[in-house]
Amino acid sequence: MSQRKLPTVADLLAAKGRRQMTMLRYFSLEEAAAAEAAGIDIASVPDDILLHPRYREAAPSVFSMTGRTHLEAGTPDDYLRWAADAMNRGADAIYCSGSFDTVEYLANEYIPVVGHVGLCPSRATWTGGFRAVGKTAESALKLMQDVKDYESAGAFAVEIEVVPPEVATEISKRTSILLWSMGAGGGCDAQYLFANDILGYTEGKIPRHSKVYRDFATEYARLQEERIAAFREFAADVESGAFPEERYLVQMDEAELVAFRGGLEPA
Structure with missing residues (x-):
């Protein structure tokens, strides 16, 4: 039985700048239980896993978010209804790739919201496809503004993906919300990888920012x-x-x- 306490949003915010947290995206109850046993702090979990009745038996102290992209969720009212249901069924936070207005709409109803900057797959056409973001001063300053807009909208954290580490570090110093790094260096508040990459069962190309620790495919x-x-x-x-x-x-x-x-x- 885990001796850890499930952290709150306030607990995570209080840890900003004090230590690097760990974050995974995983896809099964077995991986959830392994994350719990390994002491992982945060997880992004598909809703069918997170909302499974046995999920909290597997991962009682992993801060767990789920989400839908703006392409999946519908109107802000649809997003709010879905988010409220997910929170009632055990989610600790909601990922939202929608507009800042949608983020604010959710946050105003006290939904803990996580945004996304940098390489955001559901918005990649606006940043040139699946490539790094923030390699020029202009695009880096745009990232800074996006994070500040998320902060103003009421998000408590932002995933920052495939951004030069110097840029992510400077942005993290200038915001009170959490930055969760996926390929954005160690100057953020959490390091985020996918379980399938870590365990070596990714089909196709493994992202440059991912480290493979095991060979589950074989x-x-x-x-x-x-x-x-x-x-x-x-x-x-x-x-x-x-x-x-x-x-x-x-x-x-x-x-x-x-x-x-x-x-x-x-x-």
């Missing part, structure tokens, strides 16, 4: 071969009559068997 492939082999052995045993053996069956008392057969009509 292990998963080995396990699949073992599944196939086991199923083939079972099928062969059934075909040959080797399965089922007597040790897998229940036995009937001989007298009861005689009585049973005596009570049957002729076949």
Whole structure:
């Protein structure tokens, strides 16, 4: 049983500038339990996992957010209804890639909101696609303004993705809200990676900012071969009559068997 306490938004804000927190995006209850056991601070979790009735058994003290992009959520009222339901069912915060007006609308109803700057996949067409953001003075100053706008709108944290570390560090010094770094260096308040990258089961290209710690892809492939082999052995045993053996069956008392057969009509 974990001895940690589930942090509040106030607890996370109080830790700004004091230490680097850890943050993961993971995709199963097993990964949630591993994050809890490893002492991970923050998680971004798909809503079907976070809202699962067993989620808090797996990760009772991981500050856990879920979210929908502005392309998925609909109107601000739709966003608010969905966010309120998620909070009522155990979410600690809500990710919102919508407009600053939408962020403010949620924050005014006391929904803890996390924004996104830099490489934001749902808005990547406006920043040149899936590439680094903030490599020029002009774009770096625009990032600074975006973070300040999130702060003014009431967000308590912002994910900052694939931004030069010098830029992210200077921005972090100039805002009271939390910056969660995904490929933006160690000058922010948390380091954020995806579990599939860490565990080595990403399909396709692994992002430059991710570090691979294990090779689960090879292990998963080995396990699949073992599944196939086991199923083939079972099928062969059934075909040959080797399965089922007597040790897998229940036995009937001989007298009861005689009585049973005596009570049957002729076949």
